[in-house]
Amino acid sequence: VISLEARLLEKNRLLAERNRGWFAGRGVVALNLMSSPGAGRTTLLEKTLRALDRPAAVIEGDQATDRDAARIRATGVEAVQVNTGTGCHLEADMVWHALERLPLRAGSVLFIENVGNLVCPALFDLGERAKVVLFSVTEGEDKPLKYPHMFRAADLVLLTKVDLLPFVEFDVRAAEEAVATVKPGLPMLRASAKTDDGMADWLRWLDLQRV
Numbered sequence: 260v261i262s263l264e265a266r267l268l269e270k271n272r273l274l275a276e277r278n279r280g281w282f283a284g285r286g287v288v289a290l291n292l293m294s295s296p297g298a299g300r301t302t303l304l305e306k307t308l309r310a311l312d313r314p315a316a317v318i319e320g321d322q323a324t325d326r327d328a329a330r331i332r333a334t335g336v337e338a339v340q341v342n343t344g345t346g347c348h349l350e351a352d353m354v355w356h357a358l359e360r361l362p363l364r365a366g367s368v369l370f371i372e373n374v375g376n377l378v379c380p381a382l383f384d385l386g387e388r389a390k391v392v393l394f395s396v397t398e399g400e401d402k403p404l405k406y407p408h409m410f411r412a413a414d415l416v417l418l419t420k421v422d423l424l425p426f427v428e429f430d431v432r433a434a435e436e437a438v439a440t441v442k443p444g445l446p447m448l449r450a451s452a453k454t455d456d457g458m459a460d461w462l463r464w465l466d467l468q469r470v
């Protein structure tokens with residue numbers, strides 16, 4: 260089992276490098292958005308795409324349905340849905356084939372919303388520029404400690420649904436400590452897609468992501 264997993268990951272790593280080269284050649288900044296189900300990625304994207312002043316496109320990963328791609332298209336941005344069936348994560352090859360169906364302008368930001376879970380997506384490089392992990396205030400502040408591989412892989416943590424903080428028992432300082440324990444120095448921003456709180460910081464971080 261271990262050698263098969265190593266071979267799968269090695270094959271994925273090579274295909275991710277192909278994606279990385281493809282993105283670099285076209286000036287595309289690819290971002291891999293990961294979280295547990297329902298942490299707010301599609302809602303954040305809907306807001307972000309309406310505010311972004313760069314061309315963008317989206318690859319949506321879910322086990323089933325094209326609901327998220329339809330939500331993205333409603334904002335006027337091109338989106339392709341990838342359904343993984345029983346699969347629990349996107350792989351580099353799936354992104355490669357999704358790109359064949361996605362009109363992508365040079366200089367775009369490509370948002371890749373991974374399948375919602377905090378476990379296996381952490382293992383699979385997609386050729387992205389950065390991994391963003393969303394973590395909502397309804398999940399409990401201990402998630403970074405329980406799913407350390409995901410948070411260790413991250414380049415940015417976005418604490419989402421902060422508008423709900425008055426209504427849930429969530430200790431932001433404990434969450435920050437949990438993130439720092441797992442990966443010292445990992446930046447964590449806060450955002451609400453409902454009140455726009457923190458959206459400016461998130462958009463500023465995005466603006467710094469250049470090829």
Ligand SMILES: Nc1nc2c(ncn2[C@@H]2O[C@H](COP(=O)(O)OP(=O)(O)OP(=O)(O)O)[C@@H](O)[C@H]2O)c(=O)[nH]1
Nearest residue numbers: 295296297298299300301302303375420451452453
């Ligand atoms: N209060 C509050 N609710 C939010 C926020 N962002 C998202 N939600 C709600 O959270 C639920 C899930 O949001 P989605 O954007 O679909 O989350 P997701 O991570 O894309 O979910 P999956 O793709 O299904 O894993 C929806 O009911 C949203 O309205 C937020 O900032 N504040």
Ligand SMILES: [Mg+2]
Nearest residue numbers: 300301327372
């Ligand atoms: Mg979604």
